[in-house]
Amino acid sequence: MSVRVQTADFDVGAELIQLRAHNPNVGAVASFIGLVRDLNDANKVSTLTLEHYPAMTEKSLLAIAQQAKARWDIIDTLIIHRVGTLQPLDQIVLVAVTSAHRQAAFQACEFIMDYLKTQAPFWKKELTDAGERWVEAKATDDSAQQRWQP
Amino acid sequence: MSVRVQTADFDVGAELIQLRAHNPNVGAVASFIGLVRDLNDANKVSTLTLEHYPAMTEKSLLAIAQQAKARWDIIDTLIIHRVGTLQPLDQIVLVAVTSAHRQAAFQACEFIMDYLKTQAPFWKKELTDAGERWVEAKATDDSAQQRWQP
């Protein structure tokens, strides 16, 4: 289980190859990339700045990956999340999960994204044509996370 | 919507970049890679040979992608499936879906994989330490596909 919080961009192809490298038990790799869109709530976005809580962020992501590992029969997970100022088209986050069979990889990947969205200490501030504003948390993200609870 | 059936390997990183290239509406890329495992039903696998029905294969994959597009608010889809003889660690299939928000991309990607597994005319033959054998279809793949039906 690997977790990285960084300002630098990442190479998805290389990361996925690395994650499954030399392990012939891996039959499935499910992955998710989150990207900066140029439009949010009808406003044109020019930059997106991600603030985080450094002492807590990696610990929180690792705890989410560990929960996924305890819940599904998966082999490995990777979470990369960028911080700092980004532009539309930029990559924000990569979550990837390897497993023998596809269901576990898909479920764990979605689970990690849903928990990351609601539990990991990141906050987005947008610069739009209407000025600077903090992005509001979405009720749909809370309900996406709650569906995994017993 | 792009569909390719080929003997050659594919570069996942390059394909994903290409799929979302220059489109700032894309906020989410969900993808799945299927790989050859070295073990199936307790037998060591040395090669996996994929046969298909050339006149039907791409048509069938395109129909699956179109169903996903009709059902979820997605932007684009890519399906690459290899045929011919492969070894453990080799890539078999890539399915990728772009959308504004993650739920649609995840759901459409899983839907496409579940339909591909049960509807697209591919057949796997393994060479194992117990000899050559056709891979049996799995009841779990049928039920995975059936959960999407109304």
Place this chain on the structure above:
Amino acid sequence: MQIKVLYFARIKEAVNYSSEEIDLPADISSVTSLKNWLALRGDTWANLFSGKQVVRAAINHELVDDMAVIHANDEVAFFPPVTGG
């Protein structure tokens, strides 16, 4: 009527060829009746097409169920449940 029939995977190996042109008797007009008719060709065919094994069918490159009607010049394909992905 004249149709083309294709076989794939373990079915192709069992019957030992991949395609044939068939001039169907007038009373054979569905996938079911074609399967029953093929099953009369001998042990190998009976084993495949008399219902003991799951045999999927496509007509003109679309999956169909056994009720599907066959028309002249159709391309009918028989194969085991698919195992791609």
Place this chain on the structure above:
Amino acid sequence: MQIKVLYFARIKEAVNYSSEEIDLPADISSVTSLKNWLALRGDTWANLFSGKQVVRAAINHELVDDMAVIHANDEVAFFPPVTGG
């Protein structure tokens, strides 16, 4: 007791600093009582901490709910609902 308090995102901007050391009165020992106590600091603080806004808390880098107990030397963080990913 002595604790460290951190503020993030819009809360940090509102209070205009990111961290402080606080010597808590003896009767302040939960997240709820700390919030209520901070709300007494003036309008900005009342607006943030009197319950009108959702303010999440972490103690020693773990998300907690408002019932959570605070101990000496804890690092308590306050922030809006998270919006990463």
